[in-house]
Amino acid sequence: MRRVLPAVFALIFPVCSAFAQFDVESAKRHVIIKYSPLPMYDFDNTIQFGVEIPLGKGNFALQEDLGYGNSSFNLWFDEDDDRPERDIYKSRTHLKWYFLERRRMRAYVGPEVLYKKVVYRQNQWIGRDCQTEFGPCSFFENKDVRQDKNVWAGHARFGWQFITPGRFIFDVFAGVGFRSIHVRSRTAGVADWEVRNMYDNWETIRAGHSDLRPSMVAGFHLGLVLGKYRRE
Template sequence: MAMFDYDNTVQFGVEVPLGKGDVSIQQDLGFGHSSFNFGYQDRDWMPDKQTFKSRTHLQFYFVEKRRMRAYIGPEFLFKKVVYRENQWIGRDCTGGFGPCSFFQNQDVRVDRNVGALHARFGWQFVTPSRITIDLFTGLGFRYVFTTSHTPGVPDSEIRGIDDLWENARPGKSDIMPSIVLGVHFGVILGKYRR
């Protein structure tokens, strides 16, 4: 569970060894809803949002001991946060802010997309019962861009949708530093080199 991401999700993944097992690829997929987020529980409003997440990681194991392995490798993250909101949209407007001939109440959809690339370093511990605990951290950057998917309504006419720490406004984009820190729990299903 991505608990410390304000677009938190429930994630499931699989790690597949390549070759002799010194290299592996890990793929995680996740889904979340604003109702999963404890940050909204004490507020008067909760945005209608869904989160879809994909994380692909290539792991190169460079240290191996009896029940511990260390790895390093690149990670690519793609996250799509879909917001839905009912807004009053100005129609037949002259200029960016009016005056407008009339206003129409309409459902709008705004997507905030995130593509991130990290250099990730981690330690994987294996218990005697074949349970794995994977501790990892990484640094990189992320590109965030927001788009509208509301038919017949230009991006300029859609107001930004407020979230806890930001405003999802169509047409907005940004590149920023990124850090990843987490814990994965897993079960070994195949052979394990002891």
């Protein structure tokens, strides 16, 4: 035991020493991997991870977040709720300009582009050979139908990134902008007007519907700086 303990401390001490050296200057040229907890609590819930890649000397960076979600693990539904069958895919691309630096904090601003697709599936009776949108129809057919809600958004985003000595990152941000929403039928041979509205507990999904509205974002990332310590 007397020989084991010194060996363990000998291994731990260099690692802790290396971790203790990280600050903004030593970490700004490293890739950072990130996890976003709050999207799990969104109505369109996703498990979301990202990567931040430094550009040039590290004063600029490009961050890409990707997420996937499903109504089966949406925390807003109770067990007795009639859960809609849906899948959520999300992508966020953010260009950062770090305009202020301190030893363990730096502030940034930059544009963000968000794309989100929510795929709804439902079994419906669809009118066929209808003379008009309101009928009459020759017959009704039972079909599995799909509607896609496509969301494009642009935000001006600003935030603060904090770096601990142990290479961990806390990144908090907020932003404002606009988002465009389009809902379309994606069922072969079925037009938008032939699909009945789908109810998603907090909104009505209607094929052929489009909307433009103001948008706000806010959240935080938990991250880890990759690579060996270096100061150049």
